[in-house]
Amino acid sequence: MQRQRIILVTAAYFPDSYGGAERQAKILAEALGRRGVDVTLVAPTVSSNAPLTETTGFGRILRKRVRAYPNLGGRNIFSFLAWSLWMPRAFRRAQWQGVPVYVFHARLHALAPALTAMRLGSPLFVKMGGGGEASEFDALRRKKFLYGRWVELLLRRRVAMFVANSAQIAAELRSLGVEDSRIAEFPNGVELPSVDFLAEAEARRSGSRFIYMARMLPDKNVDVLYHAARAAAADGTRANLVLIGDGPEKERLEAIDTQQEAQGTVRFAGFLDDVYPELSAADFFVSASRREGQSNALLEAMSAGVIPIVYAASGVEEVVTDGENGLIVRECSATAFSVAMKRALALTKDERRKMSRNARTFAEAHIGIDAIARRTHHLISHVT
Numbered sequence: 001m002q003r004q005r006i007i008l009v010t011a012a013y014f015p016d017s018y019g020g021a022e023r024q025a026k027i028l029a030e031a032l033g034r035r036g037v038d039v040t041l042v043a044p045t046v047s048s049n050a051p052l053t054e055t056t057g058f059g060r061i062l063r064k065r066v067r068a069y070p071n072l073g074g075r076n077i078f079s080f081l082a083w084s085l086w087m088p089r090a091f092r093r094a095q096w097q098g099v100p101v102y103v104f105h106a107r108l109h110a111l112a113p114a115l116t117a118m119r120l121g122s123p124l125f126v127k128m129g130g131g132g133e134a135s136e137f138d139a140l141r142r143k144k145f146l147y148g149r150w151v152e153l154l155l156r157r158r159v160a161m162f163v164a165n166s167a168q169i170a171a172e173l174r175s176l177g178v179e180d181s182r183i184a185e186f187p188n189g190v191e192l193p194s195v196d197f198l199a200e201a202e203a204r205r206s207g208s209r210f211i212y213m214a215r216m217l218p219d220k221n222v223d224v225l226y227h228a229a230r231a232a233a234a235d236g237t238r239a240n241l242v243l244i245g246d247g248p249e250k251e252r253l254e255a256i257d258t259q260q261e262a263q264g265t266v267r268f269a270g271f272l273d274d275v276y277p278e279l280s281a282a283d284f285f286v287s288a289s290r291r292e293g294q295s296n297a298l299l300e301a302m303s304a305g306v307i308p309i310v311y312a313a314s315g316v317e318e319v320v321t322d323g324e325n326g327l328i329v330r331e332c333s334a335t336a337f338s339v340a341m342k343r344a345l346a347l348t349k350d351e352r353r354k355m356s357r358n359a360r361t362f363a364e365a366h367i368g369i370d371a372i373a374r375r376t377h378h379l380i381s382h383v384t
Helices: 020-034 074-090 108-120 136-141 147-158 167-175 195-204 222-234 248-257 276-281 296-303 334-345 349-366 369-383
Strands: 005-009 038-045 053-055 059-065 101-104 124-127 161-164 183-185 209-213 240-244 266-270 284-287 307-311 327-329
Touching (some): 020 101, 020 369, 038 074, 074 108, 101 108, 108 124, 108 147, 167 183, 195 349, 284 296, 284 334, 307 349, 327 334
Parallel strands (some): 038 059, 101 124, 161 183, 209 240, 209 284, 284 307, 307 327
Antiparallel strands (some): 053 059
């Protein structure tokens, strides 16, 4: 019996970028592979060293080398066109007829897989990446030229099923006239650390360690977390913050940090291939980002039993219940986060342990990647 096949498409992939969508694509492809699905992962690359074809445990990776990422549009229009024309040609053979096409995010790069699905007579699935301030359809409408709006309209008409990882995203799709029958609601998935990892982590945790994990970009509001930790330390609170990730905010905040008298409160770890050693020593995960679909870093932290302290962005309150498995901050300011950090530090050891275990229990029940892959496989099988 022939294995079921699927084409997964991302706006970028390793080694070009190590963001949340890239990580989701990787672990979903691996989990689908464990279920016997043959996965072809497709992405543009600007790297001169990335292989254009690569055999993997789940199937294969195909890359199209371009000068700039297709999502940029504007003066990079030729890269967008090159990508959009290449993919339908790459999958023109009869063997691909009817193979489902699953795209991460409704941005400009989604035109290529949409045209490919139309050519193959295949169902098209789009996993939405953001809601509210991070709405992808809003971003397409804001493009300087009309092709952004055209891509949006094409997707709204041609997508067989949108995958929404938050109620806000699902509601926004409905407000655009997308029928309930074309919306599937389930969260992102994460790999679950082992029971041994959790036991070792519980023994290591001191109750004073905070961790941030994401690209250090201005819209992530990392400076809010930095100044919150500094403010808490100035009041004599034992707060230690580790910032994991690279980006322009890292250099800017490091320059500020060298001028501070109190050293050691904030540590800049940079990009890490494996964040779990840091997660095993961390008590609290912090995020002040207001532009999220559903934060992969948040879900990974919860899966490791790290208690979230997060701004109430899109999708957050569907996984975090204030006082039960984390703390929700409703004002994106250093003052508000400093107050929340002090509240966390005041928890007793038993209270921290209970909240940590509640975070992990939620992850086990709702966001393990194998459970999400099962739901994805079921969805695709029933639509096709």
